[in-house]
Amino acid sequence: MKTLGLFFALARPFWGSRAGWPGWALLALALAMGAGLVQVNVYINEWSKTFYDTLATFDGNALLGLMGQYAIAIGVLIGAIVAKDWFNKALMLRWRQHLNDHLLERWLGERRYYRLGLGGEPDHPDQRIAEDAYLLTEKTVGIVVSLFINSLQIGAFFSILWQLSGTQTFTIAGRELSIDGYLVWAAVLYTLVGTLLTHWLGHPLHGLNYERQRSEAAFRADLLRKREHAEQIALYAGEDAERKSLERRFAAIADNWRGLMRRELKLGIFTAGYSRVSNIVPVFIALPMFLAKTVTLGGLMQIRSAFTAVQGSLSWFIFSYRDLAEWSATVQRLGQFQQAMERLQPIELHHGETLSTCGLDVLRPNGEPLLCGLAMQARPGEWLRLAGASGLGKTTLLRTLMGLWPHHRGSWQLPGGRSLLLPQKPYLASGRLDEALAYPAAQVPDTLQLIGALQDVGLGHLAAELEREAEWSRQLSGGEQQRLAMARALLYQPDTLYLDEATNQLDEQAACGLLMRLRERLPSCTLIGVSHQPAVQRLFERSIDLHACGVACRPSAQALATA
Numbered sequence: 001m002k003t004l005g006l007f008f009a010l011a012r013p014f015w016g017s018r019a020g021w022p023g024w025a026l027l028a029l030a031l032a033m034g035a036g037l038v039q040v041n042v043y044i045n046e047w048s049k050t051f052y053d054t055l056a057t058f059d060g061n062a063l064l065g066l067m068g069q070y071a072i073a074i075g076v077l078i079g080a081i082v083a084k085d086w087f088n089k090a091l092m093l094r095w096r097q098h099l100n101d102h103l104l105e106r107w108l109g110e111r112r113y114y115r116l117g118l119g120g121e122p123d124h125p126d127q128r129i130a131e132d133a134y135l136l137t138e139k140t141v142g143i144v145v146s147l148f149i150n151s152l153q154i155g156a157f158f159s160i161l162w163q164l165s166g167t168q169t170f171t172i173a174g175r176e177l178s179i180d181g182y183l184v185w186a187a188v189l190y191t192l193v194g195t196l197l198t199h200w201l202g203h204p205l206h207g208l209n210y211e212r213q214r215s216e217a218a219f220r221a222d223l224l225r226k227r228e229h230a231e232q233i234a235l236y237a238g239e240d241a242e243r244k245s246l247e248r249r250f251a252a253i254a255d256n257w258r259g260l261m262r263r264e265l266k267l268g269i270f271t272a273g274y275s276r277v278s279n280i281v282p283v284f285i286a287l288p289m290f291l292a293k294t295v296t297l298g299g300l301m302q303i304r305s306a307f308t309a310v311q312g313s314l315s316w317f318i319f320s321y322r323d324l325a326e327w328s329a330t331v332q333r334l335g336q337f338q339q340a341m342e343r344l345q346p347i348e349l350h351h352g353e354t355l356s357t358c359g360l361d362v363l364r365p366n367g368e369p370l371l372c373g374l375a376m377q378a379r380p381g382e383w384l385r386l387a388g389a390s391g392l393g394k395t396t397l398l399r400t401l402m403g404l405w406p407h408h409r410g411s412w413q414l415p416g417g418r419s420l421l422l423p424q425k426p427y428l429a430s431g432r433l434d435e436a437l438a439y440p441a442a443q444v445p446d447t448l449q450l451i452g453a454l455q456d457v458g459l460g461h462l463a464a465e466l467e468r469e470a471e472w473s474r475q476l477s478g479g480e481q482q483r484l485a486m487a488r489a490l491l492y493q494p495d496t497l498y499l500d501e502a503t504n505q506l507d508e509q510a511a512c513g514l515l516m517r518l519r520e521r522l523p524s525c526t527l528i529g530v531s532h533q534p535a536v537q538r539l540f541e542r543s544i545d546l547h548a549c550g551v552a553c554r555p556s557a558q559a560l561a562t563a
């Protein structure tokens with residue numbers, strides 16, 4: 001029930017909106033093809049009776065005609081199967097596109113991609129968006145369409161089998177017993193026993209599949225991290241440690257795989273045996289009727305194919321068990337992801353004329369205070385430095401002001417207009433240099449502006465490379481990357497700029513040169529900065545020493561200090 005609730009919450013945005021209309025149309029077409037398939041199967045069932053009865057009469061011409069009819073029926077069957085698969089895939093694509101947009105919008109909105117990571121839950125959003133969304137759409141469409149076809153098939157062949165059964169009389173312990181439609185009851189009973197056994201053997205597959213998706217994602221993410229930090233790892237010559245961590249991750253995959261193999265072996269032995277035995281069981285069940293000469297050989301063959309159709313459709317659950325287990329694990333992973341995103345409260349940032357805080361406390365995730373009772377104000381256009389020892393909480397304070405850090409008390413107000421924060425390690429996506437320069441703006445300014453900004457920050461030699469695609473975070477030195485980040489600020493022209501040790505990879509002279517250029521180009525920009533470089537510190541008009549706020553959180557330390 002919980003899985004179904006999660007599933008509906010995931011499906012509603014597409015199926016319950018206008019965007020879902022073409023999806024409904026494609027689903028209707030896929031189901032119509034499925035209905036056509038059942039129709040052809042019913043036709044072939046009737047055909048088989050005529051064919052085997054004609055076989056018994058040795059009428060070659062009639063047999064030839066029947067073979068022609070069979071060829072046409074098979075042609076229609078192939079057409080229906082191919083069209084059904086096509087509509088299924090087109091539907092999957094539409095739904096996946098919508099689900100992808102929906103998940104990305106949620107994940108990127110309200111900075112959830114960052115805030116979710118702070119809580120440590122849920123794991124591997126990348127895998128949930130990429131693979132689980134794909135599996136959800138593929139499995140759901142496959143399961144719904146096959147369930148529909150099998151239900152229709154049960155309806156169609158039930159009545160055929162019921163008619164073929166007639167009323168059978170059995171003598172049990174000297175008493176006569178008449179049963180209507182006994183072949184139908186036999187099919188139901190046979191399948192019920194099979195279904196219960198399948199569930200008993202296969203139910204641990206749900207947990208194993210959930211774990212498989214998790215461990216595969218962890219392994220992939222670990223590999224990706226190695227690639228991202230290849231240079232640092234190579235400089236440390238950390239291959240042994242890396243191999244160990246990858247081996248550990250892979251061992252989890254192998255363990256899980258062995259569990260899946262064992263479980264699927266048990267299930268496989270049963271389902272393979274069940275499907276083989278199912279071919280002959282109807283003949284055994286209908287044998288008394290054949291021996292009593294109440295059905296012909298053609299009738300026996302028709303019973304066999306109708307029984308197989310009913311039992312096969314009733315066994316849908318047995319043969320779809322693996323898919324259902326994978327589907328429910330996928331629904332759970334995506335559902336949890338969606339719920340975790342919904343649980344995050346929207347960020348409410350208050351804007352005013354100036355940046356100011358009022359009795360602001362910044363806490364660690366465990367609730368322990370880092371900075372207490374911070375009251376500060378920055379005048380428009382002012383250069384204000386946040387001073388304090390390493391580890392005091394300067395970066396965390398900036399995160400709090402930006403609305404990224406949920407652990408705080410008190411209030412603050414941000415200045416209106418555009419703002420930009422340059423961290424000590426700039427983010428450089430791989431791609432074209434001009435796009436990296438324009439970031440976070442999605443629109444790239446004209447080339448002259450880009451070249452001007454590059455020259456301003458001392459990267460004029462890169463002007464010819466603006467259109468080149470590269471992994472810039474590997475090709476540029478730490479200092480060059482910080483220069484590039486400054487060029488971004490010049491292009492973005494923020495009203496408020498936050499610098500979190502944004503020049504610490506440069507020598508002091510170069511750092512001061514860059515900041516002077518910034519003041520020249522953005523004279524009215526308010527600058528809130530953190531820097532441990534004395535020469536850079538002197539460029540700020542005013543400093544706020546956060547040390548006192550740190551001490552205020554530790555009354556005993558304060559008491560000691562005053563003693």
Ligand SMILES: Nc1ncnc2c1ncn2[C@@H]1O[C@H](COP(=O)(O)OP(=O)(O)OP(=O)(O)O)[C@@H](O)[C@H]1O
Nearest residue numbers: 118364365370388389390391392393394395396397
């Ligand atoms: N995501 C996090 N989870 C738990 N603790 C954190 C997290 N981020 C920061 N901290 C802790 O908060 C404290 C303050 O860190 P912060 O980075 O804000 O210090 P800082 O003053 O900017 O230091 P530095 O000058 O060295 O950059 C540190 O003890 C750090 O371990």
